[in-house]
Amino acid sequence: MDDEVGHPDLLVAANGVPELLGGGQARVERLAAQHRKNGAAATMALYRPRSPFGVVKFDRQRKVRRFDEKPRLPHWINIGFILCDATRVSAVLNKSGDMVDFLSRLAESGELYAFQHAGKHLTINTEKERQEAQVEVVEFFSAPEI
Numbered sequence: 001m002d003d004e005v006g007h008p009d010l011l012v013a014a015n016g017v018p019e020l021l022g023g024g025q026a027r028v029e030r031l032a033a034q035h036r037k038n039g040a041a042a043t044m045a046l047y048r049p050r051s052p053f054g055v056v057k058f059d060r061q062r063k064v065r066r067f068d069e070k071p072r073l074p075h076w077i078n079i080g081f082i083l084c085d086a087t088r089v090s091a092v093l094n095k096s097g098d099m100v101d102f103l104s105r106l107a108e109s110g111e112l113y114a115f116q117h118a119g120k121h122l123t124i125n126t127e128k129e130r131q132e133a134q135v136e137v138v139e140f141f142s143a144p145e146i
Contacts, residue, residue, distance in 0.1 A: 031083055031115045041088035041111035044103070046076040047121045076114070078103070079121055 035043040050070045057066040082103075089106065096102035106112035122133040 031081070031117075034115050035083045035113070038113045040083075040085070040113040041109075042082055042084045042106050043113045043115050045079050045081040045115045045117045047079045047117045048072050048074075048076055049121075049123065076116065079117065079123075083115075 031043060031045055049072070051073055052070065054067055054069045055071050056064055058064045088111065092105045092109070092111075093102055096105060103112065120136075122129075122136060124130050124133050
């Protein structure tokens, strides 16, 4: 359901439990535009993360042919932001035990679309990642506008 300013609802996962938040609390215009264009019941934001490790390619003789430090992975991951039409997803949400069940049901019904986020994304799972994110956020918001 759209709120007064015309934004779809935003569903976020907190500890794996889906929760609806009013769309006015998050400005996600590109995601919302694609959501509307697709006529989707729900649109999930995805991101292609980097490997936390260097990736090695080697031949049959085990001679290293290539080394890539922390390359982008070929897979897209759910980053926890999902725009929903509340009237279309409420029944599925009420029947779902957790976020995995909710997303699986939407995908099986053909009602879930993907939004490939290419901008800045910070994942924080460790103290080191929190410290790195703190620096990146300061740098991001301190950068001069072009």
